[in-house]
Amino acid sequence: MNQGRQPTLGFIGTGVVGTALAEALSQAGYTVVAVFNRNHALGDALASRLPNTQSVDSAQAVADLAELTFLTVSDDAIASVADSIRWTDTHSAVHCNGAASIELLRSVQDQGAAVGAMHPLQSFASVEQARKNIPGSAFAIDTSSEVLRSTLENMVHALGGVPLTLQGSKVLYHASAVIASNYLVTLLHLASGLWSHLGLSQAEGLKALLPLVRGTVENLEAVGLPNALTGPIARGDVGTIKRHLATLGDVAPEILPVYKELAQQAIPIALHKGTIDSATADQLHKTLDGQSAGVQP
Incomplete structure (x- = not known):
């Protein structure tokens, strides 16, 4: 992934968080090339609302098409979904779990990909409400590389948010938010x-x-x-x-x-x-x- 250029994005998991981020980033000028949900109807519905976006039939297909893949599945499923995908050093994978560090994506990093976490410090009660609440929100960012950190910080700024770099336990940060x-x-x-x-x-x-x-x-x-x-x-x-x-x-x-x-x-x-x-x-x-x-x- 080249520093300073917007990466193409993919989303694995199109629940409230994934859908809200995909729609907001698309509106901010990012290209979402692929989305996947086990319920294909949900993936199809999101893809139909975004320009140049495919609803694909597997998580691997998202990673193959996108330069940066968001793993916006349930928190307990992030590691297993990440482990099931073949990654290369051209990939970046990012989760949105507020209580977990990038260690959750250790197997991804071991395959040469850059890994990160980007957690919106905001309540996502519905897609519509989340879209309204994102501007002005803080985003906790953790990455394995400075290039990916810069990419995610630029992304947060494009969303109207404020990037945060945390020291200490991310679990404590999440407890504070709860x-x-x-x-x-x-x-x-x-x-x-x-x-x-x-x-x-x-x-x-x-x-x-x-x-x-x-x-x-x-x-x-x-x-x-x-x-x-x-x-x-x-x-x-x-x-x-x-x-x-x-x-x-x-x-x-x-x-x-x-x-x-x-x-x-x-x-x-x-x-x-x-x-x-x-x-x-x-x-x-x-x-x-x-x-x-x-x-x-």
Whole structure:
């Protein structure tokens, strides 16, 4: 693969990630020459939407036709699919697994091909939503060669993204992403579920809460941490926390451990922000610990 020239691309796996990246890269000017999916109808459908793209009948056919092949199959299948293909030193293979390094493609590299990982730090709930979310997103990049790194960085820039080079464990990076994205959904599931006790549905609760979430994200963008923290912990409002604990204990005891742990983690943020002192922090900790021991506020 020549440095500075756009490689021809292929995609093995045309699920949400593969389809969204193939469509976005095609729109950005890259040539997707081949796609393959075990469900040929899905591969055919993607190929029909892209110019000069073939839907082929095997993963090997994609690698034979493309200079750079994305392995956008399920995470557990990446290594086995890569191992099943014959590679040469004219090939490059890239996976999009957020928790795995390029070691996942060791057998590919052993055959002389360049290998890489390009993980979009974004939630891909659907192809349409992913296409909207890609611009501005960070992409974690890891490669076996500087030529491939430059190629993937150029690709990310063409998508309107921001390339990242990570140090340390990629698993830790992925855990951070899961906490920020997947568990945000979990928290909103819990929070909106409480609205059934307020005479409204969970869907109505979620609709009411989403502007609050958007405002919080905007605060994080505008003033960062720790200044974006607001609410009773940031104010040192022990009385409100006691009422929360008592009510949740009566109405939704299954949520109480989550609430208490999040409150405990918020206390040092409030201390860092400077809106509470150490005495108030101690009182908040004791209130939360006392509730877990069965002491009524």
